[in-house]
Amino acid sequence: MLQKNKISSFVELGKFLAQFSLDNSQRNHEVQHNDRFFDSFETLLALSQSHNGWFTQEQVYFAANSWAEALTDENLSKWLSNYDFSKVQPKTIGLILAGNIPLVGFHDFLSVLISGHNVLVKTSSNDQHLIKFLANYLIAVDESLEERIKFTDGKLENFDAVIATGSNNTARYFEYYFKNKPSIIRKNRNSVAILNGNESHEDLVSLGEDIFRYFGLGCRNVSKLFVPKGYNFDTFFKAIFEYQDVIHYEKYSNNYDYNKAVFLMSNFKLLDNGFLTLKEDQSYSSPISSVFYENYESLSDLKKRLENDKDQIQCIVSNGLTENSIKFGQTQKPQLWDYADNVDTLEFLISV
CATH class of the missing domain: 3.40.605.10 (Aldehyde Dehydrogenase; Chain A, domain 1)
Known part of the structure; x- marks a missing residue:
């Protein structure tokens, strides 16, 4: 009672x-x-x-x-x-x-x-x-x-x-x-998305929500993409174009200008659509207004890597490519039983 x-x-x-x-x-x-x-x-x-x-x-x-x-x-x-x-x-x-x-x-x-x-x-x-x-x-x-x-x-x-x-x-x-x-x-912690090239336009639009909600400041925001070798980013950029208004927010725009300038001065190769940069990088934590990406050849090898790096990862987003992955567009809508860092808070509190 x-x-x-x-x-x-x-x-x-x-x-x-x-x-x-x-x-x-x-x-x-x-x-x-x-x-x-x-x-x-x-x-x-x-x-x-x-x-x-x-x-x-x-x-x-x-x-x-x-x-x-x-x-x-x-x-x-x-x-x-x-x-x-x-x-x-x-x-x-x-x-x-x-x-x-x-x-x-x-x-x-x-x-x-x-x-x-x-x-x-x-x-x-x-x-x-x-x-x-x-x-x-x-x-x-x-x-x-x-x-x-x-x-x-x-x-x-x-x-x-x-x-x-x-x-x-x-x-x-x-x-x-x-x-x-x-x-x-x-x-x-950071969140990642795995793409295989078969995602629909709607999937990638939803992925934009995972990237841009809260301007990318949350641990559940996708900051890293894993894509198959030879992946064409044109469909990705076309889908996320509807988030273009993010660049009109001054704090985001300042970060975009600054981080892009730092990347370019360091002679990094970038993909850029005017409000988001994509940089090939092995790290999981990308700066605001940028998403890192990495190519994979074997999905099974990628799964092993993500398992080894699980202490750095909050969410994995995909169309069911890994066990317990989250659907596109859902990272910022966790259920009450979706615990941060996969640590059961209530079990801890009961045991205190």
Whole structure:
């Protein structure tokens, strides 16, 4: 019954978020606490870009809509049905959140609370406002959560376990600092797509969503393409042309100009369509406005390589060319049970 109460609070949050649309937000009078929160959230979404230049209205509304779709009774019940929370003794779980894309740390926040623990959150300076607003809405729905949700701007202290997300460099600090605590430490990862030349125009248009959503800043964004030897990129460039407006956003445009200039000054051979460069490179992590690519001759050899490099890869996108690959256009629409770095957060929280 207690688990059902926890689910219902997040279902209410999902209903609240479902009201908001970039084109036409519509107030649903059946949603709880709208008189207090609806207008304020619209204002926050409008101001998000002033807090973080990458958080355009299109991107923050997309993030809000994605969570509205995820936070349903059906999804939450399906997600939680495989776990036994009966022996969980409430602990304080520290969260150190990233801020590369809007609400990127909300899954960890949700997981801690839904498992019965208390949460102590240190937000990223790049995303301080959205998750705090949603926390306040949840507290309005269920006042008991007020004692279970805390935020800190300073040093993370007085916690029993920690989930920390950062770069490979900060991960080394986290691993040292939290060495005596149960922890999940997340590092840099990137996503890749495997093409074989048989993809439809619609597949490649959808691949553009995997590349350009959130301007490519997320670990689930495709930053590397594997293509068969002799692959003709004309069909790829034709398909992604509908994302051309990305170049009109100044921060993206500045990155495109800078990174292209650096590549050209280094005499790298580039493929370029005026808003995205393709560079042949063995690395997985490409800079903003660029995607790396690499040729493969044997799909079986490529699978072995990706398995060996799995600690560097978040998602693999293809038309079923590898086991557990994600369909084109779906990388930024993970299900609740699609865990970052393939680490089961709820299993960790139950074991703490």
